[in-house]
Amino acid sequence: MEEFDLIVIGSGAGTNVASGAAESGLNVALVDQGPTGGTCLNNGCIPSKMLIYPADVIRSIQDARNIGVHAELHEVDFVKIMSRMHDVVDRARSSLEQALESADGLTYIKERAEFVEDYVLKAGTREMTSPKIVIACGARPLVPAISGLLEAGFLDNISLLQLEKLPRSLIIIGGGYIACEFGHFFSALGVDVTIIGRHPLLLKGEDPEVARLVSRKLSLFMRVVTGYEVISVERGGDHKTVSARDIEKGGVLQFQAEQILLAAGRQPNSDLLHPERSGVKTDRQGWIWVDEHLETSKRGIYAIGDALGKHMYRHTANYEAEVVMHNLLHEDDRSERVEADYHAVPYAVFTYPTVAGVGMKEWEAEAKGLKVLIGRANYTDTAKGLAMGEESGLVKVMLEEETGKILGAAVAGTAAAELAQQVVYLMNTEYQDITPALRSQVIHPTLNEVLVQAFSRLQRPKWQA
Numbered sequence: 001m002e003e004f005d006l007i008v009i010g011s012g013a014g015t016n017v018a019s020g021a022a023e024s025g026l027n028v029a030l031v032d033q034g035p036t037g038g039t040c041l042n043n044g045c046i047p048s049k050m051l052i053y054p055a056d057v058i059r060s061i062q063d064a065r066n067i068g069v070h071a072e073l074h075e076v077d078f079v080k081i082m083s084r085m086h087d088v089v090d091r092a093r094s095s096l097e098q099a100l101e102s103a104d105g106l107t108y109i110k111e112r113a114e115f116v117e118d119y120v121l122k123a124g125t126r127e128m129t130s131p132k133i134v135i136a137c138g139a140r141p142l143v144p145a146i147s148g149l150l151e152a153g154f155l156d157n158i159s160l161l162q163l164e165k166l167p168r169s170l171i172i173i174g175g176g177y178i179a180c181e182f183g184h185f186f187s188a189l190g191v192d193v194t195i196i197g198r199h200p201l202l203l204k205g206e207d208p209e210v211a212r213l214v215s216r217k218l219s220l221f222m223r224v225v226t227g228y229e230v231i232s233v234e235r236g237g238d239h240k241t242v243s244a245r246d247i248e249k250g251g252v253l254q255f256q257a258e259q260i261l262l263a264a265g266r267q268p269n270s271d272l273l274h275p276e277r278s279g280v281k282t283d284r285q286g287w288i289w290v291d292e293h294l295e296t297s298k299r300g301i302y303a304i305g306d307a308l309g310k311h312m313y314r315h316t317a318n319y320e321a322e323v324v325m326h327n328l329l330h331e332d333d334r335s336e337r338v339e340a341d342y343h344a345v346p347y348a349v350f351t352y353p354t355v356a357g358v359g360m361k362e363w364e365a366e367a368k369g370l371k372v373l374i375g376r377a378n379y380t381d382t383a384k385g386l387a388m389g390e391e392s393g394l395v396k397v398m399l400e401e402e403t404g405k406i407l408g409a410a411v412a413g414t415a416a417a418e419l420a421q422q423v424v425y426l427m428n429t430e431y432q433d434i435t436p437a438l439r440s441q442v443i444h445p446t447l448n449e450v451l452v453q454a455f456s457r458l459q460r461p462k463w464q465a
Contacts, residue, residue, distance in 0.1 A: 002128040004029045006328065007121060009113045009273065012038020013305045013317035014136030015100065020325045022105035029130070031123045033112035036097045039138055039306065040314040042089060043158040050085035052181055052350050055188035059352055066389040076189050078166050085161070113137075115277040119300075132328055135280070135288055135296070135303040136321075137273050139312065142265040144230075146173075152235040154260040157182070166191055167259035171242050173230050174263035175202045180214065180351035182261060183222055188352075193222035194255050196244050200227045203349065207361050207410040213392055214412060217353055228253065233260065268309060275301075285309065292339040294324050300331065311345045344427035348417035353392060356420035359408030359427060362398055366463050371401040374461045377453035379413050383445035390414055393447075395454040397423065397434075404433040409454075419451050 004027050008018040011032035018030040035042045054076070061071045100108040111124035120129045141156040143149070155163075157178055170186050172179045175197020187193040195202070195218070201211040202224065215224055228244040231252070235241075242255045268286040275282065281289045281297040287309030294302050302324045305317035323340045330336040348356040365372045379385030379393025393413025399406055409423040422437075429436060434455045442448050 004130040006132045007130040008134045010136030013321045016321035031109045031113040055185045058188040133301045137269045139266040139306040142267040147232040149233045152233040154262045169257035171257040172261045177349040178263040184352040187221040197226045210412045346424045354416040356416040357410040373399045373458040375454040375458040382449040
């Protein structure tokens with residue numbers, strides 16, 4: 001049996017831990033059946049944004065008529081868009097593989113890992129052990145038990161990246177961020193798109209005002225059906241028929257399309273890893289349980305990233321990798337370990353319009369009975385927003401009334417991610433309040449003024465008055 005100082009399972013954010021530990025002098029094994037780089041590099045953040053940016057450009061050209069610029073789109077080269085995406089991903093993956101294979105103190109094993117007993121893993125024909133293990137095994141598309149779905153066939157966020165030609169029509173099952181992002185992409189390229197979501201609003205858990213804004217905007221380019229549950233799929237000739245039931249009223253609607261994209265959520269890979277064989281606990285869905293130090297129920301075994309089933313963003317996984325790296329190097333003096341801080345976790349959904357946010361939502365504050373102040377501003381409340389013709393752009397911010405601490409923000413519109421990121425910086429200052437923004441000169445005219453406008457219009461929400 002091979003012995004290591006540290007075993008890391010997963011080559012996404014797990015690579016950060018493995019590389020850092022090897023550079024610190026530990027003998028490290030990195031185990032992953034591939035592809036190298038994990039979800040973000042291969043079928044998540046990077047390839048999807050390589051596809052979505054051309055869709056943004058198309059919508060910008062179309063929107064230009066609102067400000068008096070009448071441009072014409074002559075052609076969209078789908079093959080070039082796809083090949084450009086593959087070139088970027090393939091080069092990055094190849095570079096990462098070479099770096100891992102040549103790194104001192106690091107053994108890269110391209111096999112699927114599974115626990116066989118306490119602190120013992122099997123990968124292919126190799127057995128290995130270590131007192132320190134990091135689980136970064138990620139997640140995969142959830143395939144719900146829909147009658148006829150497997151027989152009819154479907155795309156997911158992985159297989160769609162291998163498309164060689166555009167389908168004429170597409171039904172997307174699911175109303176979350178993957179559905180909204182790829183609905184934007186395919187509709188912008190001329191595909192007849194239908195989104196069917198179970199929740200009454202797209203982007204479940206998002207600020208309702210923002211979610212309604214996105215639904216209205218996307219409805220201009222595709223069919224958006226919410227509050228419906230897909231119950232069956234049938235294949236007939238060159239099309240597929242999807243039957244969906246109204247969750248509230250019970251009626252059934254049918255939709256036809258050439259292809260189906262399944263975007264109904266994610267499921268953990270823990271069923272492949274069998275962490276329970278080493279005493280690592282999971283919840284009912286199979287997500288790995290960790291404490292505030294990101295340590296599992298088994299001493300010396302930590303977990304990060306999508307395997308936790310919480311903040312499933314690569315930037316959060318990278319942050320968690322830093323926390324775990326620190327804690328691993330302080331195992332001998334556990335009083336020096338640090339806790340993971342999730343008070344200001346940012347995110348973005350690159351649909352149309354872009355949605356971004358950080359922290360708590362208004363509905364969460366209401367559910368907790370918190371006393372808060374809400375500020376909101378439209379893009380058109382500023383000169384830059386007016387110049388851009390950004391009529392639907394919106395910024396909402398929420399502060400704790402007693403302390404003035406920023407609790408959260410939600411943004412929808414051009415540069416939403418960049419505006420939300422500014423709130424993240426404020427939430428990580430000493431007092432976590434808006435003072436730095438209000439003391440600062442703000443370049444005029446820019447969209448930055450929308451954020452300041454929202455901060456200057458604070459009032460109690462109706463549910464609190």
